Amino acid sequence: MLRQHAQQLADAGAAMLVFELISSALARELTPQLSIPVIGIAAGAACSGQVLVLHDLLGLALGPLPRFVRDFMCEGGGIVRLALDAQRAQAVGLSRELRGVAAAVQGGACDWPALEAAAMAALRAAGWLPDCVAVRRQADGAAPAPPDARAAREPLVVLAAATLGTTRLIDNLEIPCAASPATTP
Numbered sequence: 001m002l003r004q005h006a007q008q009l010a011d012a013g014a015a016m017l018v019f020e021l022i023s024s025a026l027a028r029e030l031t032p033q034l035s036i037p038v039i040g041i042a043a044g045a046a047c048s049g050q051v052l053v054l055h056d057l058l059g060l061a062l063g064p065l066p067r068f069v070r071d072f073m074c075e076g077g078g079i080v081r082l083a084l085d086a087q088r089a090q091a092v093g094l095s096r097e098l099r100g101v102a103a104a105v106q107g108g109a110c111d112w113p114a115l116e117a118a119a120m121a122a123l124r125a126a127g128w129l130p131d132c133v134a135v136r137r138q139a140d141g142a143a144p145a146p147p148d149a150r151a152a153r154e155p156l157v158v159l160a161a162a163t164l165g166t167t168r169l170i171d172n173l174e175i176p177c178a179a180s181p182a183t184t185p
Contacts, residue, residue, distance in 0.1 A: 003030060010034045018051070019043040042066060087165045093126050094162055097133065098173040101158045105135060105175050112143060123162050130162040138174065 006017055016037040019027050024044025031038045031047050040047030052069070097119045104115055112135045119133040137144050138155040156175040161168065 002026070003033075006030055006034060010036045016048075019047060087167060090126065090128075090164055091167075091169060093123065093128065094160055094164075094169050094171050095173075097122055098158045098160055098171055101133065101135065102173050102175045105156060105158075119160070123160075128162045128164050130160070131168075133158070133160045133162075135175075 002022070009017060014036060016039055017034065018039045018041065019030075020041040020043065022040075022043045024046060027038065027040055027043040028046035037048035039049045039051060041051045043050075100122075101115050101119050109115055115135060116133045120130045123130040123133070135144065135156055135158055136142065138157045144154065144156055155177045157172050158175060159170075159172045161170045163169075
């Protein structure tokens with residue numbers, strides 16, 4: 001009866017058929033006989049295409065997997081492993097922003113709030129949830145006053161804390177003081 005109904009649907013102009021939970025032998029027999037694609041759900045690999053439930057495919061199902069589900073992610077360690085690897089690859093972005101702020105300070109920039117805001121915006125744009133980016137004095141952690149071009153600048157540090165995925169990262173980068181014109185040989 002299924003053979004007859006499938007052919008009648010194809011003859012009536014159906015764009016495709018979906019076979020769910022039929023034997024793989026029957027799907028293998030019917031698929032080449034029909035002039036339209038046959039999509040299988042637990043109907044074997046001989047169909048024109050298959051529907052796979054995303055949670056099953058990625059290994060995220062809470063219960064036992066149906067016997068026909070293949071773990072496509074096992075070679076890569078699963079979707080969680082891939083996500084963690086992607087986070088590790090992005091983690092250098094926090095250090096990159098710190099280096100950018102430090103380079104700007106060493107280049108003479110002294111609008112600390114603007115530098116901090118720009119770094120926070122760049123982190124947000126890259127998918128981070130930044131808590132803070134701050135330029136501070138190394139000696140006491142206080143916000144520095146704008147540097148006086150006539151005196152040696154004090155040593156500074158750029159601090160940052162941000163969350164990427166489920167991981168919170170905290171980093172800092174020392175900014176060495178520039179030599180004052182009076183002490184330069």
